[in-house]
Amino acid sequence: MSETAQSSVVIEHEVGLHARPSVKLTQLAKSFRSRIEISTAAEGPWIDAKSIVKVMGSKTPKGALLHVRAEGEDAETAVQAIVALVERDFETA
Amino acid sequence: MLELVGTPAAPGMAAGPVVRIGSTRRRERLRRAASDELSEIGNAIAAAQAALAVLMESVGDDEAAGILAFQMALLEDDEITRPLAEGIAAGAGADEAWSKVMNALIADYEASEDIYFRGRAADLADLRERVLDALTGADAETIAPGSIVVAEDLAPSRFLATDWSGSGLVLTRGGITSHVAILARSRGVPLLVGVGPFELSDACEALLDSHEGVLVIDPDPPARERFEHRRTAHEDRARADRQHLATEARTAAGERVRVMINVARPEELDAIDPGHVDGIGLVRTEFLFHDRRDLPSEEEQYRVYRRIAEWAQGKPVTIRTLDAGGDKPIPGLTHDGESNPFLGVRGVRLSLERPEILEVQLRALARAAVLGNVKVMVPMVAVPHELDRVRELLGKAVHDLRTAGTEAELPPLGMMVEVPAAALAIERFDAAFYSIGSNDLLQYLMAAGRDEPALASLSKPGPAFWRVLRELCEHGTAAGREVSLCGDLASDIGSIAQLLASGLRTLSVAQAALASVKAAVSRV
Numbered sequence: 199m200s201e202t203a204q205s206s207v208v209i210e211h212e213v214g215l216h217a218r219p220s221v222k223l224t225q226l227a228k229s230f231r232s233r234i235e236i237s238t239a240a241e242g243p244w245i246d247a248k249s250i251v252k253v254m255g256s257k258t259p260k261g262a263l264l265h266v267r268a269e270g271e272d273a274e275t276a277v278q279a280i281v282a283l284v285e286r287d288f289e290t291a
Numbered sequence: 292m293l294e295l296v297g298t299p300a301a302p303g304m305a306a307g308p309v310v311r312i313g314s315t316r317r318r319e320r321l322r323r324a325a326s327d328e329l330s331e332i333g334n335a336i337a338a339a340q341a342a343l344a345v346l347m348e349s350v351g352d353d354e355a356a357g358i359l360a361f362q363m364a365l366l367e368d369d370e371i372t373r374p375l376a377e378g379i380a381a382g383a384g385a386d387e388a389w390s391k392v393m394n395a396l397i398a399d400y401e402a403s404e405d406i407y408f409r410g411r412a413a414d415l416a417d418l419r420e421r422v423l424d425a426l427t428g429a430d431a432e433t434i435a436p437g438s439i440v441v442a443e444d445l446a447p448s449r450f451l452a453t454d455w456s457g458s459g460l461v462l463t464r465g466g467i468t469s470h471v472a473i474l475a476r477s478r479g480v481p482l483l484v485g486v487g488p489f490e491l492s493d494a495c496e497a498l499l500d501s502h503e504g505v506l507v508i509d510p511d512p513p514a515r516e517r518f519e520h521r522r523t524a525h526e527d528r529a530r531a532d533r534q535h536l537a538t539e540a541r542t543a544a545g546e547r548v549r550v551m552i553n554v555a556r557p558e559e560l561d562a563i564d565p566g567h568v569d570g571i572g573l574v575r576t577e578f579l580f581h582d583r584r585d586l587p588s589e590e591e592q593y594r595v596y597r598r599i600a601e602w603a604q605g606k607p608v609t610i611r612t613l614d615a616g617g618d619k620p621i622p623g624l625t626h627d628g629e630s631n632p633f634l635g636v637r638g639v640r641l642s643l644e645r646p647e648i649l650e651v652q653l654r655a656l657a658r659a660a661v662l663g664n665v666k667v668m669v670p671m672v673a674v675p676h677e678l679d680r681v682r683e684l685l686g687k688a689v690h691d692l693r694t695a696g697t698e699a700e701l702p703p704l705g706m707m708v709e710v711p712a713a714a715l716a717i718e719r720f721d722a723a724f725y726s727i728g729s730n731d732l733l734q735y736l737m738a739a740g741r742d743e744p745a746l747a748s749l750s751k752p753g754p755a756f757w758r759v760l761r762e763l764c765e766h767g768t769a770a771g772r773e774v775s776l777c778g779d780l781a782s783d784i785g786s787i788a789q790l791l792a793s794g795l796r797t798l799s800v801a802q803a804a805l806a807s808v809k810a811a812v813s814r815v
Binding site: 216224225246250251252255257 | 360361364369370396403407411414
């Protein structure tokens with residue numbers, strides 16, 4: 199059973215997607231089975247949220263609107279979890 | 292036999308087999324079939340992961356751990372392992388394929404406009420080298436006690452991870468004010484820098500004398516004999532000096548001289564008995580700002596200052612506000628691309644340009660002052676206004692804290708005397724105490740950079756320096772304010788007599804020099 203989900207959230211973290219936030223984001227993404235992608239623009243380009251090379255390489259600054267989309271059996275939960283991580287400033291729940 | 296001359300960066304003597312480390316002379320690999328190459332790089336990556344995991348356990352702070360976690364994550368990333376496997380399948384050696392993938396990534400980060408991401412290029416290069424070391428077996432080059440380690444430069448982390456008993460270090464590059472040099476001096480590891488590149492045969496022996504600044508490769512018997520003779524003399528002296536460690540320093544005439552220590556990182560205090568010192572004459576706070584992406588919070592700083600103040604058990608602890616810039620750049624904070632950083636926006640100049648950072652530090656210091664004998668020192672003061680401005684901010688910090696119900700004390704506010712303009716008009720500065728930063732004062736008086744090996748002879752104190760020092764001490768006595776000296780000169784045994792003759796009665800020295808300075812005082 200495959201589902202898709204999409205949402206967006208503003209990165210309020212002081213410095214944006216630096217090492218620690220990027221690692222947390224990819225670790226969380228990897229805990230889901232769905233394919234998860236992020237982008238700083240609604241039209242893409244979309245990058246693999248499970249790849250630290252891609253996530254950190256996006257060099258996303260503070261204040262950017264981060265779009266999150268997922269496709270797979272746990273897509274809805276995955277998108278919610280990632281949005282929640284960004285919302286709580288990448289602090290571990 | 293080959294005799295090489297370098298700049299002594301930490302005094303001492305060591306003899307033993309030469310161990311060459313770093314990327315300069317990594318063993319050539321024999322290339323094998325693609326499947327073997329693939330499994331070898333897999334093993335190397337696993338070894339690097341294991342080493343990073345060990346490092347992660349030992350780093351306390353979140354930020355350094357974040358960088359290590361980033362490196363770990365890279366090693367598991369398909370975006371790295373896929374092109375790596377493709378490269379090997381296409382016929383590249385494991386080392387070649389790995390370097391190619393990492394170099395592309397490094398180039399991308401180096402081209403970033405954001406200073407933070409540019410800074411990560413160094414972390415990626417570090418990771419590239421770590422895996423290459425594992426691939427070629429270079430990571431297994433353990434440094435046995437009693438070795439002479441030769442490297443182009445050495446990462447502070449590698450220095451700290453090594454057991455240096457009986458060993459010495461030779462850097463073909465490196466400067467005497469580098470971080471490794473400061474660590475070597477504080478730990479008493481003989482260090483010679485700026486030797487320049489040289490060829491080494493395999494399995495050679497060397498004698499390192501970093502009192503004299505000489506490295507002898509493959510010494511002949513007479514050279515060995517001279518070395519052993521000098522070493523015995525130094526050891527006898529060191530043994531005699533150690534008897535002075537636990538006693539108060541007094542001159543032969545019985546006059547008391549206070550001998551304090553300089554501290555660059557709080558962990559250094561673990562190895563020192565507070566009963567052996569008259570206090571801490573200089574706590575450098577730059578370490579709080581290194582290797583991280585954000586600024587240390589008030590709470591984090593407070594905990595560190597409190598730990599140091601408590602260690603001192605009521606003895607004075609002089610904490611210097613952030614002295615970034617010059618030879619101590621902090622990415623994202625100090626100005627990039629200054630034509631002459633030593634004459635640039637550094638020390639208090641930077642602090643007053645970014646008062647929001649200074650205010651956090653002053654609040655943490657005012658809170659720590661409740662618990663111990665904390666004094667605050669401002670670096671690079673050139674005009675009275677700079678000190679006055681910091682005093683206002685310190686007063687405001689105390690007021691704001693108390694208004695909010697937080698305990699705070701107003702610590703005495705003093706200044707580093709290192710800018711000639713301040714040294715020559717010291718009576719115009721309303722400081723509670725003066726601490727002479729002899730390294731910078733000397734280089735500014737002589738207009739000779741202390742990181743320039745060719746000008747080493749100009750970096751020695753001459754008549755102008757001694758006159759300035761005498762006048763500073765006279766002012767201190769007349770005004771009833773303490774004058775101390777916390778630069779490298781205070782640890783220089785040959786200069787102690789003249790420092791005391793100039794009127795100084797408080798010295799703040801490198802920890803490794805504590806006993807020898809006390810002993811030298813007793814001989815004056």
